Every structure is written in C-alpha cells, then in structure tokens.
Amino acid sequence: MEIHCVFIATFMLILHLVQAQDPTGFINVDCGLPPRESPYNALPTGLEYTSDAGLVNSGRLSRIAKGFEPDYTKPNLTLRYFPDGVRNCYNFNVTRDTNYLIKATFVYGNYDGLNVDPNFDLYLGPNLWTTVSSSETVEEIIHLTKSNSLQVCLVKKETTIPFINILELRPLRKNMYPDDIYDREWNTLFLEKSWAQVTTTLNVNATSEYELPQAVMSTGATPLNDKETLNVTWTVKSPTTMLYTYVHFTELQTLRANDTREFSVTLNEKNSYGPYSPIPLKTKTELVKMPDQCDGGTCLLQLLKTSKSTLPPLLNAIEAYAVIDFPQMDTNEDDVAGIKNVQDAYGLSKISWQGDPCVSKQFLWEGLNCINSDMSSPPTITYLDLSASGLSGIITHAIQNLTHLEILDLSNNNLTGEVPEFLADIKSLHVIVLSGNNLSGSVPPSLLQKKGLMLHVDNNPNLLCTTRSCVKKGHTKKSIIVPVVASIASLAVLIGAFVLFIVLRKKKASKVEGPQTSYMQASNGRPSQPAIMTKNRRFNYSEVVTMTNNFQRVLGKGGFGIVYHGFVNGTEQVAVKKLSHSSSQGYKQFKAEVELLLRIHHKNLVCLVGYCDEGQNLALIYEYMANGDLKEHISGTRNRFILNWGTRLKIVIESAQGLEYLHNGCKPPMVHRDVKTTNILLNEHFEAKLADFGLSRSFPIGETHVSTVVAGTPGYLDPEYYRTNWLTEKSDVYSFGIVLLEIITNRSVIDQTREKPHIAEWVGLMLTKGDITSIMDPSLNGDYMILVLFGKLLN
Ligand SMILES: *[C@@H]1O[C@H](CO)[C@@H](O)[C@H](O)[C@H]1NC(C)=O
Ligand SMILES: *[C@@H]1O[C@H](CO)[C@@H](O)[C@H](O)[C@H]1NC(C)=O
Ligand SMILES: *[C@@H]1O[C@H](CO)[C@@H](O)[C@H](O)[C@H]1NC(C)=O
Ligand SMILES: *[C@@H]1O[C@H](CO)[C@@H](O)[C@H](O)[C@H]1NC(C)=O
Ligand SMILES: *[C@@H]1O[C@H](CO)[C@@H](O)[C@H](O)[C@H]1NC(C)=O
Ligand SMILES: *[C@@H]1O[C@H](CO)[C@@H](O)[C@H](O)[C@H]1NC(C)=O
Ligand SMILES: *[C@@H]1O[C@H](CO)[C@@H](O)[C@H](O)[C@H]1NC(C)=O
Ligand SMILES: *[C@@H]1O[C@H](CO)[C@@H](O)[C@H](O)[C@H]1NC(C)=O
Numbered sequence: 001m002e003i004h005c006v007f008i009a010t011f012m013l014i015l016h017l018v019q020a021q022d023p024t025g026f027i028n029v030d031c032g033l034p035p036r037e038s039p040y041n042a043l044p045t046g047l048e049y050t051s052d053a054g055l056v057n058s059g060r061l062s063r064i065a066k067g068f069e070p071d072y073t074k075p076n077l078t079l080r081y082f083p084d085g086v087r088n089c090y091n092f093n094v095t096r097d098t099n100y101l102i103k104a105t106f107v108y109g110n111y112d113g114l115n116v117d118p119n120f121d122l123y124l125g126p127n128l129w130t131t132v133s134s135s136e137t138v139e140e141i142i143h144l145t146k147s148n149s150l151q152v153c154l155v156k157k158e159t160t161i162p163f164i165n166i167l168e169l170r171p172l173r174k175n176m177y178p179d180d181i182y183d184r185e186w187n188t189l190f191l192e193k194s195w196a197q198v199t200t201t202l203n204v205n206a207t208s209e210y211e212l213p214q215a216v217m218s219t220g221a222t223p224l225n226d227k228e229t230l231n232v233t234w235t236v237k238s239p240t241t242m243l244y245t246y247v248h249f250t251e252l253q254t255l256r257a258n259d260t261r262e263f264s265v266t267l268n269e270k271n272s273y274g275p276y277s278p279i280p281l282k283t284k285t286e287l288v289k290m291p292d293q294c295d296g297g298t299c300l301l302q303l304l305k306t307s308k309s310t311l312p313p314l315l316n317a318i319e320a321y322a323v324i325d326f327p328q329m330d331t332n333e334d335d336v337a338g339i340k341n342v343q344d345a346y347g348l349s350k351i352s353w354q355g356d357p358c359v360s361k362q363f364l365w366e367g368l369n370c371i372n373s374d375m376s377s378p379p380t381i382t383y384l385d386l387s388a389s390g391l392s393g394i395i396t397h398a399i400q401n402l403t404h405l406e407i408l409d410l411s412n413n414n415l416t417g418e419v420p421e422f423l424a425d426i427k428s429l430h431v432i433v434l435s436g437n438n439l440s441g442s443v444p445p446s447l448l449q450k451k452g453l454m455l456h457v458d459n460n461p462n463l464l465c466t467t468r469s470c471v472k473k474g475h476t477k478k479s480i481i482v483p484v485v486a487s488i489a490s491l492a493v494l495i496g497a498f499v500l501f502i503v504l505r506k507k508k509a510s511k512v513e514g515p516q517t518s519y520m521q522a523s524n525g526r527p528s529q530p531a532i533m534t535k536n537r538r539f540n541y542s543e544v545v546t547m548t549n550n551f552q553r554v555l556g557k558g559g560f561g562i563v564y565h566g567f568v569n570g571t572e573q574v575a576v577k578k579l580s581h582s583s584s585q586g587y588k589q590f591k592a593e594v595e596l597l598l599r600i601h602h603k604n605l606v607c608l609v610g611y612c613d614e615g616q617n618l619a620l621i622y623e624y625m626a627n628g629d630l631k632e633h634i635s636g637t638r639n640r641f642i643l644n645w646g647t648r649l650k651i652v653i654e655s656a657q658g659l660e661y662l663h664n665g666c667k668p669p670m671v672h673r674d675v676k677t678t679n680i681l682l683n684e685h686f687e688a689k690l691a692d693f694g695l696s697r698s699f700p701i702g703e704t705h706v707s708t709v710v711a712g713t714p715g716y717l718d719p720e721y722y723r724t725n726w727l728t729e730k731s732d733v734y735s736f737g738i739v740l741l742e743i744i745t746n747r748s749v750i751d752q753t754r755e756k757p758h759i760a761e762w763v764g765l766m767l768t769k770g771d772i773t774s775i776m777d778p779s780l781n782g783d784y785m786i787l788v789l790f791g792k793l794l795n
Helices: 002-021 066-071 333-346 397-401 421-425 445-449 468-473 481-491 493-500 541-547 587-597 630-635 645-665 719-724 729-745 759-768
Strands: 027-030 048-051 060-063 078-081 087-093 099-107 120-124 127-132 136-144 149-156 166-171 185-188 196-199 219-222 230-235 242-249 263-267 271-276 284-293 298-305 317-324 368-371 380-385 407-409 431-433 454-456 501-504 554-558 561-568 572-579 608-614 617-623 680-682 688-690 785-788
Touching: 099 149, 120 136, 127 136, 242 298, 271 284, 333 380, 333 397, 397 421, 421 445, 541 561, 541 572, 541 608, 541 617, 587 608, 630 680, 630 729, 645 680, 645 688, 645 729, 719 729, 729 759
Parallel strands: 027 048, 380 407, 407 431, 431 454
Antiparallel strands: 027 166, 060 078, 087 149, 099 136, 099 166, 120 127, 120 149, 136 185, 185 317, 196 219, 230 298, 242 284, 242 317, 263 271, 263 298, 368 380, 501 785, 554 561, 561 572, 572 617, 608 617, 680 688
8 A cells, every 4th residue: 555655656756856857948837826926936846836817818716615725735725717618728838849748737625615526628729638527636648739839728518617726837858758650649647556665765877868756766666475476557548548658667676696686577468578687776768669558448567577587576667658649630820820810909808719719619719610621631710700799990910811711701890991902812712791890991992803702891981982883983882873773774675665764753742652761861871780680690490480489470472481470589570481391402502501691781682680400490580571572562462552653763773772782792793583573572661672582502493383494483584594594693684674664564574464465575565656654553643754765776
C-alpha cells in the first residue's frame, strides 16, 4: 500500500520537478483568481501562478467551500465556472510545432453548495480530450501544437456547470517524447501495484533526455519474493486504447563482485525487450517503440529475471501514454484570424463565439456556416450573418481576409461609411446583404458589375447608385422606376398596345371606391418590412400546427399547396403554405433555396419569414397579406368594392418594382416564372407584393392540371417559352403584360366564348377596330381619361 502511494506520487513529482528545472515558456494559471491577487508563487514549487483574466472571456469566479480549504492550498482554492453558453474556452499563445504537456485540475469542493459531482467534457481545440466526472481530477495530455494558438474548452454535457481550478502548460524539449506522426494526442495513466521498496540516499544522475527527477529515480521497487517476476498492471478506459510505455531504471544498490542484476521486460505477455542490467546511479530509459493495445483493457508489464541474474528485477519509474485520436482539423487559420478580427472590430461578445469557429458542428459559432469538403483539408467559413447585431462604424476591412465567404449578411445594423470595394475581390462571395443600415456614397461599380453576385442595399437612405443601370447611365436612385417600367414596356410587344393611350384619373368624385392611399404617398417608399423578423426562421412541424391552430383557416390555394392563416408569437399574423408532397420533387434543394429566399427583402416582394422542413412536412411561412390577391379585387369576388384606377396604377408600378428587383436587383437574376394576378398580393395598405417566386429549382411551377414539362399558368405563358422551353426574364415580362391587360380590362385571360379566346389577341382585335372604351373595365364607370397618342404600331 505504501509503495502504491510512492508510485503515484513519483509520477506526479516528475511533472513538478520538470517545471522547477526550466520554467521558460511555462504557463501556470490559477483559474478564478481575482486579478488583484495575481501573480503569486505557489508552494512547494515556487512557480509563479497568474490569474486567468484575459485568457477567457466568459465565466464567473468562485472558490471551494470553506470546509474543503484545509485539504487544499493555492492554486486549488479558487475556480472559474461557466453557467452561460455550451462551450467556453481558454485561449493560449503557444509555440507552433511544439509538444506541450497540458495539465488541467478540477477540484469541485462543493463551491456551489449543491454537492453534485461534475459531469462535463474537456476539449482541446475542436477535439474531445476527456470527460470530467469526479469531484477531484487532474487531467494531463501531451499535445503537439499545430499553430500559435491553443484552446482548452469546457463543454456542458447535461445540467452540471463546467468549472476549472488550474491550467498548466509546459513546452517539452524536442524529442523528449516521440513526435506523433499521426497527429494523435497522448494522455497519462496511473498505476496500481505493491512491491518491496528500494531507496538510496546517494545522488542519481538523472540527466537523461527524459529529465527524470532525483526523487523519482532514487526510489525503486523489486518483487517481494526474490524469485518472482515484477508484475505491473493497470487498466485503461477502453480496450482499444493504444499505449506508448516508457520504463526507467537505475541501479540503487551497491552490488558485490559476484552479484548480477539482469532482467527482460515484456508487455502484455507478447513483446519482450532486453535483457537489461541497470547502471549504478545512472538513468536508463526503455521505450516500447510501437504503441500497443492491452487485451481487455488491462495492461501487464512484467520484469523477468534472467537465468544468470542473482538479484531480482528493479524498476524505478514507468510512464504510459494513451493515444487519443483527434480526427477534427482546426478551421483554416486565416479564416480564424479573419473572423477574430471581425469580432474585435465590432466588439462582439457572443457567448458561442469561443473556441474553434467551425468545429465541431454542434459548437458552430452563431451566425456562421462552414464548409468541410474533405477531412484532409481544414474547414473554411462560407457564411457570415451579423444581421441585427447592433454593429456600428464602417464595414470592417477584416472581412476581406475571409476569403472563402459565400454569403455575407450585415443587414439591419447601424453601419455607416461607404460600401467597400474589397467585397468585389472576395471571389466566392455571391450574396451580400447590406439592407437596413446607414451606408452612404455610391455602390462601387465593381460590385454592381460582378457576375453572379446578389447584392441587397435597400433601406440605406443615403446610399446612391445602387443598380447596374446607374453605372452605365450615371443616374441616381430616383430614376430607377422609370427605366424599369420603360424597359419592361419596350421588351414586350404586347405592351406596345398600351403606349397607345395614357389613361388619367378623373378628378370628379366617383362611386368607385378604393383605399385611401394615393400613388404619390405610396411612392415615398415607407419601409414596409414585416414586423415578424424572428431570428430562428426554422420552425418545427409542431410549431406550424400550433401557429395555424391545426390548419383551421384556409386563406387560399397557391402554387405548391394550400395556404393557411396563422399567428407567430401569438399576435403576428402569417400565411402558412403547407407544401403538398406531390409538388416536392426537388426536395433536396428546398432548404438551400429557402435559405436564399429568406435573405431577399424588397417592399414589393412577399417576405418569407420562416419555413418548416421536417421529414415529409414542408411549409413556408410568409408575411400575412391582409387584402388577398389582385384578381379578387379586380373581379370583385372579394367584396363589392372595385379598385379605382389610381390604385390599379399604383399596384402596377409596385408589382413592376418587385419584378425589377428579381430581375436586376438580385444577382444572379431570378425569373419569377409565374407572374399572374393571383400572385400579386395586397397588404392592409393595399401595397402590392409579388408572391410565389424563387422555388423554381425545387418545385415545378403551375397548377396541377398543367403539364409539368412547361411551367407557368396557361394564358400568361410567353409563346416563345412554349417554343424554346428556354426561360428568361422576358417570359416574366410577357406575363406581366397579360397582368396589365387584366387590370385594364377585367376580362378572363382565356375565354373560349370570345371572338378571340386569348386576352392579348382580343385586345389586339378591339384596338384594330378602334374600340378603346370596350376594352376598359366597365366597372370603372368611365372614371379615367383616354389620351390617344398614336396608333402606329398596330396599323
Ligand atoms: C490540488 O488538487 C489536486 C487534485 O485533487 C491534487 O492532486 C493536488 O495535490 C492539489 N494541490 C494543491 C496545492 O492543493
Ligand atoms: C497573444 O498574442 C497576441 C498577439 O499576437 C496578443 O495580442 C495577445 O494579447 C496575446 N494573448 C495573451 C493571453 O498573451
Ligand atoms: C550524468 O550523465 C551525463 C550523460 O549521461 C553526463 O554527461 C554527466 O556528466 C553525468 N553527471 C554526473 C554528475 O555524473
Ligand atoms: C506475475 O505474473 C506471472 C505470470 O503472469 C505469475 O506467474 C506470477 O505469479 C505473478 N507474480 C506476482 C507477484 O503476482
Ligand atoms: C558472493 O560472494 C559473497 C562474499 O563476497 C559470498 O558470501 C556469497 O555466498 C557469494 N554468492 C554466490 C551466489 O556465490
Ligand atoms: C442605431 O443607433 C441608434 C442610436 O445611435 C439606436 O437608437 C438604434 O437602435 C440603432 N439601430 C440598430 C439597428 O442597432
Ligand atoms: C489580413 O491578413 C493578413 C495576414 O494574413 C494581415 O497582415 C492583415 O493585417 C489582415 N488584414 C486585416 C484587415 O485584418
Ligand atoms: C446616417 O448618417 C448620416 C451621415 O452620413 C447622419 O447625418 C444621419 O443622422 C444618420 N442617420 C441615422 C438614422 O443614424
């Protein structure tokens, strides 16, 4: 029993004395030590310990209960515990490519008065080191650093709160322990056994490369019985654990001339090494060169006396290191440096922004996404969402070092200054959302012209030159609407018909009713972001059921399924589109596409506020549009009020703006594919928004009776598209022309009873007859003015 203790103590002593001999580069941290008490020299080593302030950004200070204090001394007395967040990390500056012995001490000492043993994980960088599950633990590991920084992280497993008392880092001399070419890590083991003890008072030359201390080497063990072998057994946590074993010996006794001490060493009764004859007072170390497994998790080291030996075997010290597999690679170093610079630039203190940004997946920093294409290359940061994070100041240059970024969202902050040109230099960047800030100046042409880039800069009142057309023509923002409407008009032959007359609203009072807002008021562009901007945009199916009160109120049937009324947060109204299974042929892309759509914000596009993607249950959650679709209003099926001409004109312009945003504001451009009056929705202020766009890749568009080969709705489809099957934004412009005809005429798009069934042909026919009034919606009661400008096109 006594020797058992010696042995454990011996092992511990190794570490302490190594420290004392060469303290350069040693880092000794007394966790939870108030900075004003730092530093101090700890007994018995005399080493200097410092407070952990500055090494960790989170956690709170505490100390072990008074009743435990007599059992421990500094640095065990204080501790830091981490009630917030899941992963909390210490950051160390270390020397790259160096073996460090890292030691972490945990003394619970009932610091919280709960008297519950801890249970949490300890990570080294992105990899699990061990689990701390007893009230007193010392964990040691030898780790080869791969960069100049090192993170020791405490990770909550269940309810118990992680804590730590001491952290010690000691760089080891080169070649002291084998560099592990497989980049695996080493953990120490403790031994259990009893033997006869041999000691010497003479000095042992301990200056071997392993730097074994005097105190360790001047004691040794032999079998109680001279004839016996010396058996050392210990257990490892897992039977598959691979071990490196070091055996240290020196002769402690003065041998007589006819005495011989010779023995061989076997490990797990398999491999045999030796024979060895210890040299008097001089340390010799045998390393079992290949890591080995212990059968059934029990390791057996035996020192076997040889036939010519007159003395029993003698063992002074043994070390065994278990190999821990660290499969996770740290995130790309430049990306880590980049994101930390971003963090510093904005003074972000997000609790999850600790440790490695990308790995493991469950500790991914909030607002980040990473790609880990293969296990042999480090993960890189591809997505950065700092929307609504209270950022102020300029768009930091630190972002330019995130060279793998694909999507950047800085919307809804207080960012000022110009849109920096370097954003155009990040090759992979294809979505930039800067909406809702206070940016100024002009958007750099390089950004506007970059191919495949989707740039959102809306709601920056002082920002000029936000579209590509600006670069070409040098126009400012105010001129956008006109060229758009003009370009739409110029593209579609159909619309040529409408250049024939400009209809002006008559001032006289009319029985035709409409919303109070006039066109001029609406064009002032009051921001109409929906209030529901929940951070977590992914909902569970159960939440969707609750939201819709078990799909109680049907609002209508849209392109891909039935739309239900619902509430988010109890009060905010939403429209929930439950996607029918049959429509989900392109399901795989669903999530990716939805994620993209969630970032599209324009006041004339129906905003997607969330989605549900749970097995077969797919649903899209949109802002609620109180006044339904345009068709109901024109046809008068919704209520007895008919939209007046002014409101119709406003709706036309607003829908055109939504469409222009899809075509020119989004990069790459997005084709709606199903522009029609039932897809133009009106909110409580009769503001028009386009709906049902963007799912083109996941879902075939169109009503069920339409062949899936050609997408779209009959009557609205561009004849060119029928022929070529080639979809462009021009197809949307054609459909928009049909919408214009419907708004003006209030006639069915296709009516087999008509002279000409298709509305475009019918209007064309009427115009050739010169009968303009018969084209107009009779329910307008002539409340418009017709100015015939020219008839050239048709004549
Ligand atoms: C600190 O606690 C550890 C774990 O119980 C123990 O091994 C060590 O001796 C203690 N050190 C001091 C100085 O109290
Ligand atoms: C680590 O090094 C960086 C500079 O490389 C320095 O700013 C930082 O303060 C250092 N951290 C610690 C804890 O020494
Ligand atoms: C201890 O051993 C080393 C080499 O093994 C030798 O250089 C040194 O002189 C020895 N020291 C003493 C005091 O014998
Ligand atoms: C040591 O192990 C050997 C073989 O496994 C066994 O014969 C012997 O009795 C053991 N000695 C002791 C002291 O346990
Ligand atoms: C070794 O020598 C000593 C005297 O120096 C003697 O007493 C002892 O019996 C010898 N032992 C053997 C095994 O010959
Ligand atoms: C922007 O700053 C103003 C005051 O400086 C503050 O009232 C407002 O909430 C901030 N907006 C955001 C989105 O952080
Ligand atoms: C980008 O990284 C380089 C080194 O990789 C560094 O010198 C530079 O300061 C970084 N730039 C910013 C803005 O952080
Ligand atoms: C936006 O920035 C301008 C200066 O560029 C400033 O005058 C204005 O007050 C800012 N607006 C807000 C809402 O912070």
